[in-house]
Amino acid sequence: MTVKNRPRAERQAPLDRLIEAALQVWLEQGYHASMDTIAERAGMSKRTVYGVVRSKGELFEAVIDAYMGQAIACIGTPGNDLTEGLCRYVRAIADVSLGEIPVGLLRLVLAEAKAFPEIARLYDERGAYKAVELLAGWLEQQCQAGRLHVPDTMEASAMLFGMVIPGPQRRAALGVAPSPTPEELDRLISHAVQIFLRGAEIRHA
Structure with a gap:
């Protein structure tokens, strides 16, 4: 068994x-x-x-799920208010992604990916990609409701997260800067969401 x-x-x-x-x-x-x-x-x-x-790979997958995947899956969707909902959702994902253990796991993956490419794939699929996929589903719902115009929801979701998470996460993993303070993170997310909605939100006259 x-x-x-x-x-x-x-x-x-x-x-x-x-x-x-x-x-x-x-x-x-x-x-x-x-x-x-x-x-x-x-x-x-x-x-x-x-x-x-x-296998060792299955154990690594369990570690990623325990410290990233399960937390991301439990966040839920942004809700009906576009600006507030997106800010809250991206902040929740950022809080998971910029935590001490996920940053430590990213540091491990960056160091070992060449020798063990499967752990890079698992880190992406079970962590970051899952968050992008969940948000893309919500963006699709908003497009169907006539609130947003997003030709490619997966691409748009990845772009929104890309404005907020990878830079601070990479700098923290490399040890060149600490993770942003809550205040810094809120400002960054608010700016990113404003830019995102400026290009995606349907504005009725």
Whole structure:
């Protein structure tokens, strides 16, 4: 029986221990650290580890989901007020993306992506891409309601996030600047949303 079809409650506690141990080990030693090291940190046998996850890649996916994917999925949609809703939504995504652990994971991915391209793909798919996809769905609804005109909602969603998150996140990951303060982040988001809506909002005479 694999991790995919085993009852959730039965495997959650061991998986939580593994996720915490893997995060600690990878941030300290890099993704090349062995599963034996992770098993030892988790206080589990290697056999038990592979009873919980099938591979190192599956464990990395679980780490991304635990610290980014689940938080992003729980944010919900912006609501009906375009400006306020978009500001609130982008801020929620930024708070997740610029947190200490996601920034640490990005630092890990940047360092290891050439040797382990699959972790870069997982980081993107389970984190940033998920946020872009969720917002794109909401933008499509607003277009259908006649409130926005956006020819490509995925592209527009990526552009909006691109004005806010990648720069501060990359600088924090490289250690050249701290993450923005809440006040700095609010100003940046407000400006980005204003620019975005100036090009996308349908204004009725």
